[in-house]
Amino acid sequence: MRSNQGAMSAFDYKDVIQEGDLALVWVSRDNIKPIVVDPKAMFNTRYGSFSHSSMIGKPYGSQIAIRTKGQNRFSFIHVMQPSAELWTLSLPHRTQIVYTPDFSYIMQRLNCNPSSRVIEAGTGSGSFSHAFARTVGHLYSYEFHSIRYEQALQEFKDHGLENVTLTQRDVCSDGFLIKEGNNTSFDFAKRSIKEVNIHANAVFLDLPAPWDAIPLLDEVIAKNEKVGVCCFSPCIEQVDKSIEILEKCGWKNIQMVEIQGRQYESRRQMVRTLDDALERLRDVKRRKEEGIERRKKMYDAVLKDEPAGEDSIDRPQPPKTKFNPFGKGIRVKEGDEHYQWKQVTRVEPEIKSHTSFLTFAFKVVDKTRYLNE
Ligand SMILES: C[S@@+](CC[C@H](N)C(=O)[O-])C[C@H]1O[C@@H](n2cnc3c(N)ncnc32)[C@H](O)[C@@H]1O
Incomplete structure (x- = not known):
C-alpha cells in the first residue's frame, strides 16, 4: 500500500521482514495482531512465545513454528505484510x-x-x-x-x-x-x-x-x-x-x-440412505440388548458371590460399528471414494x-x- 505521494509508508510492498517494520501476525482468522518488529521482543500467544528475531530476514507470509511447551507438538504463526484489508x-x-x-x-x-x-x-x-x-x-x-x-x-x-x-x-x-x-x-x-x-x-x-x-x-x-x-x-x-x-x-x-x-463454502456431504438409517437403528437396538444381558449376568454373579465380571472380560466383544452417517463412529475423510458424496454449500454464519x-x-x-x- 502506497500513501500515494511517493513517500515510504509502513504499507509499501516489501519482500523481507526487517527490524522496525509494522507486521501483522496471523494467529488465526479472527486473531491477527499488529507488531513492530524488534529483535529484543517476543510475541506471546497461549500456545507459546515467538521471538521477533526469528522473523527478521524471512520473506513476508512466512510461517514461524515453535515447539509447544511440554508437548511434542508445534504451534505456528504467519507474519503478514500490512494491507488496508x-x-x-x-x-x-x-x-x-x-x-x-x-x-x-x-x-x-x-x-x-x-x-x-x-x-x-x-x-x-x-x-x-x-x-x-x-x-x-x-x-x-x-x-x-x-x-x-x-x-x-x-x-x-x-x-x-x-x-x-x-x-x-x-x-x-x-x-x-x-x-x-x-x-x-x-x-x-x-x-x-x-x-x-x-x-x-x-x-x-x-x-x-x-x-x-x-x-x-x-x-x-x-x-x-x-x-x-x-x-x-x-x-x-x-x-x-x-x-x-x-x-x-x-x-x-x-x-x-x-x-x-x-461467504459460501463449497464442500461434499455424504449421501445418507434409508438403509443406512435402518441399519443404524438395528445396531442401537442390538447393543442395548447386549448391555441389558451383560448387566443381568453381573448382578446374578454378585448375588451368588461368584467372581464378578469374569464373564464380561471373556465375552466376545460386539463387532465395531462401521461408519455411522448419523453421529459418532469411524471418521471418514471427506470425499473417500468408498462412499457416495454430493456437492453442497454452507454459508458462513458470521461476517465482519x-x-x-x-x-x-x-x-x-x-x-x-x-x-x-
Ligand atoms: C463510527 S466512527 C467512524 C469509524 C470510521 N469510519 C472507521 O472506519 O474507523 C464515528 C466517529 O465520528 C466521530 N464524530 C461523531 N460526530 C462527529 C462530528 N460532528 N464531527 C466530527 N467527528 C464526529 C466520533 O467521535 C467517532 O469517532
Missing part, C-alpha cells in the same frame, strides 16, 4: 469501524482514484482512512473527539500516511474549511496560504447526524466536476432524514444500498461487516461546458 481486521478498535465489504463498494461507487480529493468524517479508528489513503490523491479526515484525534494523528504518522490531513473538528457545527490556526495536521508553515483549497470530489460521512453536516459541504466541494457523497447510517430513520436534506441541498441521483456479504445503509448522492455545481478551453 488486513489492517481493518487487526487494528485497535476505538469505535465501530467500516470493513472491507463496505469500503470497497463505497470507493468504487464514489469513483475513487489517485486524482480524488476525499472528505471523511469522522475518522474513528482510521479503518476506512487507511483504505482511502492507499487509493486516493488526498484525504481530509475530521474527528471531534480529542483523544481519538490524537491517537489517529500518531497512527497515521507512524504508518507514513502522508496524503492524509487530519483535523480536529465538529463538522456538524463548524463545517469542513481548514484555516490557519485550526487544530490540524496541515502544515501552514510550509505553504504561503491561509486556507486549504480542498475541492473535494468525494465525501464519506460516518456520523450520527450527517444531515447537520450536509449543508456545510457546499463550501468545500469541487464546483466544476461531479462530486459523490456517501452517508453510512445504521438505521432507516437516519437514511430518511439524510435524503430529505440531500434533496434540499440539490444533490441528485440519490440511492440507498445495503451490503449483505455472505458493520451492516449499515449506504446512501449515495451526486452533485455538479457548475454545469457550464467550456468548449473553447
Whole structure:
C-alpha cells in the first residue's frame, strides 16, 4: 500500500521482514495482531512465545513454528505484510469501524482514484482512512473527539500516511474549511496560504447526524466536476432524514444500498440412505440388548458371590460399528471414494461487516461546458 505521494509508508510492498517494520501476525482468522518488529521482543500467544528475531530476514507470509511447551507438538504463526484489508481486521478498535465489504463498494461507487480529493468524517479508528489513503490523491479526515484525534494523528504518522490531513473538528457545527490556526495536521508553515483549497470530489460521512453536516459541504466541494457523497447510517430513520436534506441541498441521483456479504463454502456431504438409517437403528437396538444381558449376568454373579465380571472380560466383544452417517463412529475423510458424496454449500454464519445503509448522492455545481478551453 502506497500513501500515494511517493513517500515510504509502513504499507509499501516489501519482500523481507526487517527490524522496525509494522507486521501483522496471523494467529488465526479472527486473531491477527499488529507488531513492530524488534529483535529484543517476543510475541506471546497461549500456545507459546515467538521471538521477533526469528522473523527478521524471512520473506513476508512466512510461517514461524515453535515447539509447544511440554508437548511434542508445534504451534505456528504467519507474519503478514500490512494491507488496508488486513489492517481493518487487526487494528485497535476505538469505535465501530467500516470493513472491507463496505469500503470497497463505497470507493468504487464514489469513483475513487489517485486524482480524488476525499472528505471523511469522522475518522474513528482510521479503518476506512487507511483504505482511502492507499487509493486516493488526498484525504481530509475530521474527528471531534480529542483523544481519538490524537491517537489517529500518531497512527497515521507512524504508518507514513502522508496524503492524509487530519483535523480536529465538529463538522456538524463548524463545517469542513481548514484555516490557519485550526487544530490540524496541515502544515501552514510550509505553504504561503491561509486556507486549504480542498475541492473535494468525494465525501464519506460516518456520523450520527450527517444531515447537520450536509449543508456545510457546499463550501468545500469541487464546483466544476461531479462530486459523490456517501452517508453510512445504521438505521432507516437516519437514511430518511439524510435524503430529505440531500434533496434540499440539490444533490441528485440519490440511492440507498445495503451490503449483505455472505461467504459460501463449497464442500461434499455424504449421501445418507434409508438403509443406512435402518441399519443404524438395528445396531442401537442390538447393543442395548447386549448391555441389558451383560448387566443381568453381573448382578446374578454378585448375588451368588461368584467372581464378578469374569464373564464380561471373556465375552466376545460386539463387532465395531462401521461408519455411522448419523453421529459418532469411524471418521471418514471427506470425499473417500468408498462412499457416495454430493456437492453442497454452507454459508458462513458470521461476517465482519458493520451492516449499515449506504446512501449515495451526486452533485455538479457548475454545469457550464467550456468548449473553447
Ligand atoms: C463510527 S466512527 C467512524 C469509524 C470510521 N469510519 C472507521 O472506519 O474507523 C464515528 C466517529 O465520528 C466521530 N464524530 C461523531 N460526530 C462527529 C462530528 N460532528 N464531527 C466530527 N467527528 C464526529 C466520533 O467521535 C467517532 O469517532
